[in-house]
Amino acid sequence: MGELLEIENLAKLYISGYVWTEKKVAVDDVSFSIKKSEIFCLVGESGSGKTTIGNIVLRLLKPTGGKILLDGRDIYSYDKKTYWRKVQVVFQDPYSSFNFFYTIDKPLDDAFNLLENRPSKVERKKIIRTIFKKIGMNPDEIMGRYPHQLSGGQMQRILIARSFILHPELLVADEPTSMVDASTRVAVLNELLRLKEEEELSVLFITHDLAQAYYIGDRIAIMQKGKIVESGLVEEVIFKPKHPYTKDLIKSVPPLYEKWKL
Amino acid sequence: MTVLKITGEKKDKDLLLVKDLRGYYRGIFGVVHAVDGVSLQVGEGERVGVAGESGCGKSSFAQLITGTTTPLLHYESGEVRVDGYDIWNISPEVLRKKVKCELISYVPQAMLSSLNPIKKVKEFIADMFRERTGCSYSVKKVCEIATEHFERLNLDRSVLDLYPYELSGGMMQRSIIAISTMATPKLLITDEPTSALDVSSQKRVIKMMIDIQRKGIIKSFVCISHDLSALNQLCNRIVIMYAGEFVESGGNEDVIKHPLHPYTKALMDSLLPLERETKYKPLSSIPGVVPDLRNPPHGCRFRDRCEKRMEVCNVEDPPEIVKGKRMVKCWLYK
Numbered sequence: 362m363g364e365l366l367e368i369e370n371l372a373k374l375y376i377s378g379y380v381w382t383e384k385k386v387a388v389d390d391v392s393f394s395i396k397k398s399e400i401f402c403l404v405g406e407s408g409s410g411k412t413t414i415g416n417i418v419l420r421l422l423k424p425t426g427g428k429i430l431l432d433g434r435d436i437y438s439y440d441k442k443t444y445w446r447k448v449q450v451v452f453q454d455p456y457s458s459f460n461f462f463y464t465i466d467k468p469l470d471d472a473f474n475l476l477e478n479r480p481s482k483v484e485r486k487k488i489i490r491t492i493f494k495k496i497g498m499n500p501d502e503i504m505g506r507y508p509h510q511l512s513g514g515q516m517q518r519i520l521i522a523r524s525f526i527l528h529p530e531l532l533v534a535d536e537p538t539s540m541v542d543a544s545t546r547v548a549v550l551n552e553l554l555r556l557k558e559e560e561e562l563s564v565l566f567i568t569h570d571l572a573q574a575y576y577i578g579d580r581i582a583i584m585q586k587g588k589i590v591e592s593g594l595v596e597e598v599i600f601k602p603k604h605p606y607t608k609d610l611i612k613s614v615p616p617l618y619e620k621w622k623l
Numbered sequence: 624m625t626v627l628k629i630t631g632e633k634k635d636k637d638l639l640l641v642k643d644l645r646g647y648y649r650g651i652f653g654v655v656h657a658v659d660g661v662s663l664q665v666g667e668g669e670r671v672g673v674a675g676e677s678g679c680g681k682s683s684f685a686q687l688i689t690g691t692t693t694p695l696l697h698y699e700s701g702e703v704r705v706d707g708y709d710i711w712n713i714s715p716e717v718l719r720k721k722v723k724c725e726l727i728s729y730v731p732q733a734m735l736s737s738l739n740p741i742k743k744v745k746e747f748i749a750d751m752f753r754e755r756t757g758c759s760y761s762v763k764k765v766c767e768i769a770t771e772h773f774e775r776l777n778l779d780r781s782v783l784d785l786y787p788y789e790l791s792g793g794m795m796q797r798s799i800i801a802i803s804t805m806a807t808p809k810l811l812i813t814d815e816p817t818s819a820l821d822v823s824s825q826k827r828v829i830k831m832m833i834d835i836q837r838k839g840i841i842k843s844f845v846c847i848s849h850d851l852s853a854l855n856q857l858c859n860r861i862v863i864m865y866a867g868e869f870v871e872s873g874g875n876e877d878v879i880k881h882p883l884h885p886y887t888k889a890l891m892d893s894l895l896p897l898e899r900e901t902k903y904k905p906l907s908s909i910p911g912v913v914p915d916l917r918n919p920p921h922g923c924r925f926r927d928r929c930e931k932r933m934e935v936c937n938v939e940d941p942p943e944i945v946k947g948k949r950m951v952k953c954w955l956y957k
Binding site: 406407408512513514515542543544545546547548550551569570571572573575576595596599600609610611612613614615616617618620621623 | 676677791792820821822823824825826829830833834849850851852853855856879880889890893894895896897898899901902905906907908909912
């Protein structure tokens with residue numbers, strides 16, 4: 362299996378102010394790669410630079426150093442539209458991802474504008490319907506509704522469906538389940554797993570929840586203060602951690618059936 | 624074990640007593656039955672957790688028992704007694720001075736907006752002290768008290784000299800809990816204290832809340848959360864809330880290891896514990912959504928999502944079945 366995304370020595374420095382500048386290193390010399398049909402998890406506490414990496418991969422932020430290659434080409438050598446056809450995103454907050462003045466048909470419709478040969482309106486409807494059926498949602502229940510009439514889990518799955526109109530090669534999922542209820546969280550995760558199996562999708566899964574990373578991921582990287590401190594297969598990293606920070610992180614996950622001695 | 628002893632000694636005296644409480648949202652959208660007939664007793668030394676999905680009325684419940692309702696939420700009927708004070712039938716002045724300032728402390732969900740953004744933490748504490756006690760202390764004096772209190776809770780005193788925006792989420796949540804317990808209330812009510820935090824700060828918050836109770840700064844707390852595994856660490860009694868009603872309650876080991884109500888079972892199945900087997904057993908989510916509480920369905924409110932529904936679920940409200948310390952509201956156990 363070839364590498365889909367390669368990141369080499371990525372760095373990002375946030376500089377604020379004009380005269381008295383303040384510098385903050387958000388990402389410091391990070392290298393990893395994502396294979397085809399693989400879910401790669403980035404785990405770390407808040408402020409460790411996970412989301413920055415996600416935004417850089419999406420070309421929403423410019424890196425201050427390093428290289429990112431998609432299919433062996435630098436990501437900035439692609440045309441913007443072509444690039445976003447290949448790389449799509451699901452953000453953290455489903456409630457602010459939709460414009461609440463429009464029915465959810467509109468963002469789905471707009472996604473077709475990124476395509477080179479745009480299908481007709483009737484065809485678009487058909488495609489949307491088949492995609493909804495595929496992800497196990499009833500299109501009649503969803504089409505023509507407004508965002509406030511849907512639950513967070515439903516909205517998040519619609520966003521995944523939307524990105525799938527474009528058949529991306531890479532999906533950046535930036536904490537897709539943090540605003541979703543525990544009861545529907547699994548539906549979102551199962552959806553990503555199914556897409557990985559059936560559509561050979563690669564996912565960059567950004568989360569702070571180790572249990573989710575373990576459930577969904579193939580490989581994992583633990584981040585601390587902008588650096589990757591440990592990476593490898595999920596089972597090895599989570600059950601045989603080597604770095605002290607990883608050990609600490611795993612100990613802090615509240616176990617369900619036993620109590621901490623506090 | 625000391626915790627249990629305290630409960631045993633003062634069994635007759637409840638710190639918080641809620642009887643058939645109802646609270647509705649009234650607006651142009653209709654009447655939403657957010658809290659619909661719930662009863663709860665919290666004795667001294669108890670740590671109670673309320674769990675459920677979003678939209679089940681957990682936060683409305685917290686607002687009703689503290690008497691701090693947001694504009695559209697109205698108290699309908701029922702009784703809330705905080706250490707003997709019937710909070711919905713006393714004058715607002717007594718409610719504020721006696722109950723809100725002395726007996727309880729409420730940490731709402733939007734913790735980021737709880738502190739004053741243009742004041743340092745110590746100045747905010749001075750403000751809070753003046754409001755709570757009615758006499759004005761100098762910032763210096765308050766600082767001394769706060770330092771002592773923070774040190775007791777293993778918090779860094781340098782927080783006092785910072786502005787809220789300089790604090791991280793976990794640090795802010797811990798400082799807010801510390802500040803709200805400075806006036807030594809008897810009961811602490813927290814709404815989603817750990818939900819916006821990552822695991823390491825979550826652990827610190829849990830540790831601190833238990834610490835506060837062990838050291839006797841507060842007598843008991845009620846914690847509202849959707850995260851059952853965090854509640855398991857925090858509490859010794861868990862109440863499961865669904866669509867405005869309590870459907871199950873009991874000691875946390877009983878509820879988590881042997882859930883009775885189908886909703887609790889479904890909730891447990893959808894959790895992701897960090898265990899080796901998690902990756903290989905297919906997890907399921909609960910199908911459907913919480914029913915529209917504007918006109919709550921007659922009969923069992925969970926029946927549309929329930930696997931074990933029966934004829935009787937459509938017709939009649941399920942009875943509350945009490946077995947020792949456990950309560951379950953389901954026809955299955957009749």
